Amino acid sequence: MFSYMTFATQLCVLMQQNQIEAYTCWVNAQLKKKHGKQCVNDLVHDMQDGTAFADLIEVIGEFAESDTFDVAVAFLDVH
Numbered sequence: 001m002f003s004y005m006t007f008a009t010q011l012c013v014l015m016q017q018n019q020i021e022a023y024t025c026w027v028n029a030q031l032k033k034k035h036g037k038q039c040v041n042d043l044v045h046d047m048q049d050g051t052a053f054a055d056l057i058e059v060i061g062e063f064a065e066s067d068t069f070d071v072a073v074a075f076l077d078v079h
Helices: 002-031 051-064 067-078
Strands: none
Touching: 002 051
């Protein structure tokens, strides 16, 4: 039983690390759309002061105002 719990715990930690890595890649992909925005190395640490988070919100907000966003929403409404 102990070895199963250790395995399950390790699996949960690995899954969490993979999720953080995936989110970090997504955040950096968004930030690269805007020149001058610094990439994130450690998602948790780099978001703490709010600067990277504000940059991310700015980039996402610009996308939400674009025609691409309107087309995506229209597509979802139809389907």
